[in-house]
Amino acid sequence: xxxxxxLYARPGFLLRRAHQISAGVFEDECRELALxxxxxxxxxxxxxxxxxxxxxxxxxxxFDKVTVLRVLRGLQARGLVTRCPAETNRRNMVVALxxxxxxxxxxxxxxxxxxxxxxxxxxxxxQQEQLLQLLQLLTGELEDDARAAFVPPGxxxxxxxx
Numbered sequence: 183x184x185x186x187x188x189l190y191a192r193p194g195f196l197l198r199r200a201h202q203i204s205a206g207v208f209e210d211e212c213r214e215l216a217l218x219x220x221x222x223x224x225x226x227x228x229x230x231x232x233x234x235x236x237x238x239x240x241x242x243x244x245f246d247k248v249t250v251l252r253v254l255r256g257l258q259a260r261g262l263v264t265r266c267p268a269e270t271n272r273r274n275m276v277v278a279l280x281x282x283x284x285x286x287x288x289x290x291x292x293x294x295x296x297x298x299x300x301x302x303x304x305x306x307x308x309q310q311e312q313l314l315q316l317l318q319l320l321t322g323e324l325e326d327d328a329r330a331a332f333v334p335p336g337x338x339x340x341x342x343x344x
Contacts, residue, residue, distance in 0.1 A: 207300050211300065224250070224253050224257060224277075227243060228278060230335070234277055235276055236276070237274065241330075241332065241333040242332075242334055244330050262280055262286055264280055
């Protein structure tokens with residue numbers, strides 16, 4: 183097997199390429215809304231958990247602080263979210279959807295579903311289920327190796343190792 187063949191068969195290469203394709207398909211379907219997968223994720227989490235802190239929002243999506251800030255600034259500039267200091271701790275920022283953000287998220291549901299179906303179309307139903315199960319197993323087992331923590335809202339925060 184050539185060096186390039188080995189590279190192209192590595193899981194990391196294939197996962198990165200699959201992510202590029204997934205993002206491209208999503209952005210194509212949501213072109214009219216000018217919405218990225220990251221923005222869609224932020225809006226979706228905020229709809230489910232209004233007034234979530236910025237750090238909790240980052241963990242809910244497995245984003246680092248720089249990424250969540252970049253995405254939030256773009257959404258805020260479009261008037262889709264608001265950010266303000268938390269009442270209990272002025273250093274923490276609380277994020278919420280605006281009515282315009284609610285509207286864009288509602289409009290994005292059909293194109294996002296179309297993107298999901300388009301992405302999964304090369305696989306039959308059993309392969310789709312298997313792919314999702316394998317990705318969940320892989321991400322679950324290797325969560326401690328991630329660059330950014332993934333903590334769904336309401337789940338206990340991971341313990342810090344001293």
